[in-house]
Each structure stands twice: as C-alpha cells, then as structure tokens.
Amino acid sequence: xxxxxxxxxxxxxxxxxxxxxxxxxxxxxxxxxxxxxxxxxxxxxxxxxxxxxxxxxxxxxxxxxxxxxxxxxxxxxxxxxxxxxxxxxxxxxxxxxxxxxxxxxxxxxxxxxxxxxxxxxxxxxxxxxxxxxxxxxxxxxxxxxxxxxxxxxxxxxxxxxxxxxxxxxxxxxxxxxxxxxxxxxxxxxxxxxxxxxxxxxxxxxxxxxxxxxxxxxxxxxxxxxxxxxxxxxxxxxxxxxxxxxxxxxxxxxxxxxxxxxxxx
Amino acid sequence: xxxxxxxxxxxxxxxxxxxxxxxxxxxxxxxxxxxxxxxxxxxxxxxxxxxxxxxxxxxxxxxxxxxxxxxxxxxxxxxxxxxxxxxxxxxxxxxxxxxxxxxxxxxxxxxxxxxxxxxxxxxxxxxxxxxxxxxxxxxxxxxxxxxxxxxxxxxxxxxxxxxxxxxxxxxxxxxxxxxxxxxxxxxxxxxxxxxxxxxxxxxxxxxxxxxxxxxxxxxxxxxxxxxxxxxxxxxxxxxxxxxxxxxxxxxxxxxxxxxxxxxxxxxxxxxxxxxxxxxxxxxxxxxxxxxxxxxxxxxxxxxxx
Numbered sequence: 001x002x003x004x005x006x007x008x009x010x011x012x013x014x015x016x017x018x019x020x021x022x023x024x025x026x027x028x029x030x031x032x033x034x035x036x037x038x039x040x041x042x043x044x045x046x047x048x049x050x051x052x053x054x055x056x057x058x059x060x061x062x063x064x065x066x067x068x069x070x071x072x073x074x075x076x077x078x079x080x081x082x083x084x085x086x087x088x089x090x091x092x093x094x095x096x097x098x099x100x101x102x103x104x105x106x107x108x109x110x111x112x113x114x115x116x117x118x119x120x121x122x123x124x125x126x127x128x129x130x131x132x133x134x135x136x137x138x139x140x141x142x143x144x145x146x147x148x149x150x151x152x153x154x155x156x157x158x159x160x161x162x163x164x165x166x167x168x169x170x171x172x173x174x175x176x177x178x179x180x181x182x183x184x185x186x187x188x189x190x191x192x193x194x195x196x197x198x199x200x201x202x203x204x205x206x207x208x209x210x211x212x213x214x215x216x217x218x219x220x221x222x223x224x225x226x227x228x229x230x231x232x233x234x235x236x237x238x239x240x241x242x243x244x245x246x247x248x249x250x251x252x253x254x255x256x257x258x259x260x261x262x263x264x
Numbered sequence: 265x266x267x268x269x270x271x272x273x274x275x276x277x278x279x280x281x282x283x284x285x286x287x288x289x290x291x292x293x294x295x296x297x298x299x300x301x302x303x304x305x306x307x308x309x310x311x312x313x314x315x316x317x318x319x320x321x322x323x324x325x326x327x328x329x330x331x332x333x334x335x336x337x338x339x340x341x342x343x344x345x346x347x348x349x350x351x352x353x354x355x356x357x358x359x360x361x362x363x364x365x366x367x368x369x370x371x372x373x374x375x376x377x378x379x380x381x382x383x384x385x386x387x388x389x390x391x392x393x394x395x396x397x398x399x400x401x402x403x404x405x406x407x408x409x410x411x412x413x414x415x416x417x418x419x420x421x422x423x424x425x426x427x428x429x430x431x432x433x434x435x436x437x438x439x440x441x442x443x444x445x446x447x448x449x450x451x452x453x454x455x456x457x458x459x460x461x462x463x464x465x466x467x468x469x470x471x472x473x474x475x476x477x478x479x480x481x482x483x484x485x486x487x488x489x490x491x492x493x494x495x496x497x498x499x500x501x502x503x504x505x506x507x508x509x510x511x512x513x514x515x516x517x518x519x520x521x522x523x524x525x526x527x528x529x530x531x532x533x534x535x536x537x538x539x540x541x542x543x544x545x546x547x548x549x550x551x552x553x554x555x556x557x558x559x560x561x562x563x564x565x566x567x568x569x
Contacts, residue, residue, distance in 0.1 A: 012494070039540055053441075074445070075441075076439075076440045076443050077443070077445075078448075079440065079441055079442060080443055082401070082441075084441045086437070091435070091437050092437060092441065093435070093439055094430070094431050094434045094435045094438055094439075096430065096432060097427070097430060097431065101427060104427065104430050105427060105439075105442050106442055108424060108442075108443075109442050109443040110443050111443075113418075113425050113427075113428045114423070115423045115424070115425060117422060117423060117424075119426050119427075123296050141427040162441075186444075204382075258350060
C-alpha cells in the first residue's frame with residue numbers, strides 16, 4: 001500500500017544548523033496495517049509523516065503509494081489518496097466556515113472544483129448521519145461556524161473529514177496530544193472505529209507508550225531518523241510499557257528514558 | 265445643517281461608486297487574507313482604459329467591461345509575482361502599483377489628466393445629475409451595478425471554487441490537506457478583486473468627468489475604511505454573506521458622509537488625505553480599544569467578586 005524506499009531528509013543542508021531528520025529510512029505498510037509510531041523528541045516521527053504527506057520533498061529515496069511513485073507530487077495532489085489529522089486542532093478545519101461547509105470541502109478532495117453549488121441538500125443528510133456517529137451532538141449544528149467548537153470537537157471533525165472520502169493511507173500526527181485526557185481517549189476510540197470500519201491503512205504518531213501498545217496491529221520506534229524497532233502480530237500484543245522502555249534504551253544506546261514517553 | 269443635506273446626494277453616490285472598490289478590497293483583505301496594494305494602480309487603470317475608449321467612440325458599457333478586464337490583468341501580474349516568484353504579497357502589490365503608474369500614463373496618451381465630458385459622450389454616470397429626480401441620476405445605475413455585483417459574489421463564494429478560495433484564505437494547511445492548490449485560488453482572488461476595483465475606477469472617472477493618473481492614490485485606505493466601517497457600524501445587525509457585502513458598500517457611504525462633514529467644518533480638500541488617514545486609523549483602533557476596555561472591566565469584576 002505504502003512504501004518508503006531509503007528516504008533521507010536534511011534540513012538547513014550545508015549550514016551549521018544542518019539537521020538530518022530522516023536517515024535512509026525504509027518502511028513498507030501492508031494493506032490494512034494500523035501502525036503506531038513512537039520515539040523521542042526529534043526522532044523524525046513527524047518528519048516522516050510530513051514526507052509522506054508531501055509537505056517537503058525528500059532529498060533521496062522514493063515514496064510509492066498504491067503502486068504509484070508520488071515522490072515528486074506536491075502535497076495538494078497527494079491529498080486525493082491521503083487523509084491527514086494534525087496535532088494542532090486548529091490546523092485541520094476552517095474556523096470561518098460552517099461545519100457542513102468544511103465537510104463539503106473534504107468531500108471534494110481529489111476532485112476538480114468548479115462552479116457547481118458548494119454543497120447539496122443530499123450531502124447535508126449524509127453529513128447529518130456521519131456526525132451522529134461521533135455522538136458529540138454536532139449533527140444538529142451543521143450551520144455552526146467551526147471556530148465556535150472546542151479543540152476536541154474540532155479534532156473529531158477533522159478525523160471525520162479525513163475519512164469522508166476513504167483515503168488509501170490515513171496519517172494521524174499526535175492528533176490527541178493537544179486534548180485533555182478524557183477527550184483524547186474519546187478521539188482515539190473514534191480513530192480505532194473509523195480505521196476498523198473502513199479497513200484503512202494507518203500511521204499514528206504518538207508520545208504515549210500505552211496508546212502505542214493498545215492501538216493498531218504494528219508498532220515502530222524511531223530514533224535519529226531511523227526505524228529501530230518494528231514489532232507486529234502476536235509479539236506486539238504481548239508488549240508492555242517496561243518492555244518498550246528497555247527496547248528504547250537499547251536502541252538509542254542511552255539509559256535516559258524520555259519522561260514524555262513515560263507519562264503521556 | 266442645510267449645506268450638509270445639500271451635499272448628501274453627492275456623498276451618497278460617491279460612496280456607492282467607491283463601494284464597488286471596497287467590495288474588491290473585501291475579497292482580498294477579508295476572504296483571501298492578503299493586503300493587496302495593487303488597487304492604488306488598478307483603480308486608475310480602470311479609469312484610464314474606460315475614458316480613453318469612450319473618447320475613441322466606444323460604447324460606455326463596452327468600455328466599462330474593457331476596464332474590468334484590464335484590472336483583472338493587473339491583479340494577475342501581482343498574483344504571479346506573489347505565487348510564482350515568491351515575492352511577499354504586499355511587495356508584489358507595490359511593484360505592480362508602481363509599474364501601473366507608467367502604464368496608465370501610456371494608456372492616457374502621455375497626459376496625466378484626460379477629460380470625458382457628459383455633453384459629448386453618453387456616459388453611464390455623471391456628477392452633474394446627482395441632485396435630479398430623473399433616470400439620469402447616477403445613483404440609479406450605480407445601485408443596479410452594485411446589486412448585480414453583490415448577487416454574483418454571493419453566488420460565486422457559494423460554489424465549489426468559491427468555497428475553495430475561502431478555505432485558502434482562512435487556513436492554507438487545511439486547504440492543502442483537502443487537495444486544494446492555494447496558488448490557483450490566490451491568483452483567481454486577486455484577478456477578481458482588481459477587476460472590481462478597475463470597474464469602480466471606470467465609473468468614478470465617468471462620474472467626475474475625467475481620469476487622473478493620481479486618482480488611485482490612497483485608494484486602498486478608502487477601501488479598507490469602507491470594509492472596517494461597514495463591519496463596525498453594522499455589527500449588531502444579524503446578516504448573511506450578501507448582507508456583509510451590502511454593509512461594506514454602505515461603509516463607503518458612511519465614510520464619504522464623514523468626509524463631507526469634516527469639509528463643511530472648514531477643512532479644505534488639500535487636507536483630505538490626512539483626514540482619511542485619521543478616520544481609518546480611528547476605525548481600525550476602535551475594536552482594539554473596545555477589547556481593552558471590556559478586558560479591564562472583566563478584570564475589575566473578577567477583583568470585586
């Protein structure tokens with residue numbers, strides 16, 4: 001479904017601030033894989049997701065999605081096969097537009113936008129049903145401006161928008177990091193359900209080891225732009241947080257555990 | 265008081281015709297979130313193209329349309345400088361505006377002022393009939409043109425393409441994630457905006473009976489004034505998008521009435537730019553001050569509680 005072949009990315013190349021964020025990284029996602037991604041700050045987790053999304057071009061290597069080479073495709077063209085939810089709840093939605101208008105924008109992802117009316121009555125009914133599934137009461141607020149929603153509500157809406165048109169790959173970049181624990185759990189459950197129902201190939205970056213273990217069928221750990229641990233199937237099910245800590249210390253060659261990774 | 269009522273029809277019609285320009289500014293400043301300074305040049309371009317064509321014997325409505333297209337081209341230049349050459353929007357606008365000064369002089373046959381008399385040509389609007397109760401009163405065609413423009417803008421920003429432009433203006437990362445190329449939307453928005461501004465310039469030139477190469481100087485400030493006055497003064501009234509656009513044009517009318525009053529108070533036309541800057545500065549600062557006052561009040565309230 002998605003293949004990263006030896007991709008590398010160095011920011012500020014040729015200056016004293018040069019930082020290699022991705023170092024000859026390879027990863028193959030199978031159809032329906034739900035991969036959780038963990039790693040310390042600066043390990044390259046978000047950079048990897050941004051490379052897939054096309055926020056920047058990789059220096060070396062190639063990215064193959066569904067058999068097509070998308071290495072040189074700009075992000076807005078990749079959007080037709082990717083669904084994205086950002087860490088910042090403000091980033092994924094448009095505050096000045098109504099809930100239904102935001103959804104209508106997402107519904108037309110990958111399509112030519114012409115002079116047809118931006119939203120149809122039939123769509124509204126569909127959005128109503130979809131919002132009902134979130135159980136946040138948003139289905140009765142279709143014409144509310146998104147700017148009036150809470151962070152959790154906006155993130156739930158972004159998730160729904162990312163999957164309205166079934167993407168080939170869903171990218172979740174610490175999408176619950178900015179939410180309070182209760183809301184974060186709700187959004188995570190929602191993510192599980194959406195991924196399962198649509199059989200979506202998913203990459204989920206998280207700082208929380210427990211979440212990384214509890215969700216998905218596969219777990220990868222990153223350090224210094226590499227993938228250092230890749231566990232799936234039965235092995236992953238048996239994983240515990242202390243196991244992960246040990247793996248992390250071994251992989252990064254330091255005994256210094258990352259507080260953020262522990263607490264989360 | 266009597267002299268104010270006497271001056272009112274002029275202020276209203278002038279405000280309405282500048283209202284078209286304000287709609288153009290609204291498209292860039294509010295919807296696209298770009299401060300576009302091209303308008304100071306494209307306003308005069310619209311006037312120049314229209315007047316020169318009318319003088320050459322072209323039908324005024326055709327000349328009006330040509331002005332619209334010319335303004336669109338000016339907007340396109342700014343848009344390409346910004347999106348394809350990576351120049352910040354505000355600088356791209358300044359560059360185009362500067363270049364347009366020379367272009368406008370060329371269009372005007374090397375003269376800085378070209379008259380177009382309502383006696384010789386069948387103009388759409390003219391200042392001369394502003395106090396007449398007849399069909400030749402300029403307010404009638406201006407309101408018709410305004411209504412048509414507001415209708416078209418209301419329709420357009422409801423379409424898929426229009427929604428896409430609104431998304432680009434509010435949140436580019438969201439737009440990109442939804443498969444929208446922001447560059448295309450910025451180009452379209454700037455073309456649309458400057459087309460409206462040039463149309464306004466064409467009508468202003470006919471209204472005054474002449475085009476002047478400097479007629480656009482400070483136009484952006486008047487446009488902003490109209491947008492902000494429209495928002496501040498009519499904030500309390502519940503309205504939809506068409507209402508917002510209507511209030512923006514009414515904002516221009518309010519602006520011209522305020523100008524009229526200050527002139528009647530004894531300031532002369534040479535002081536106009538200064539007055540304009542002061543008025544716009546005041547209306548820009550007003551929401552900020554209001555926020556501060558209510559801030560302090562709520563803080564006091566918290567202390568007392």
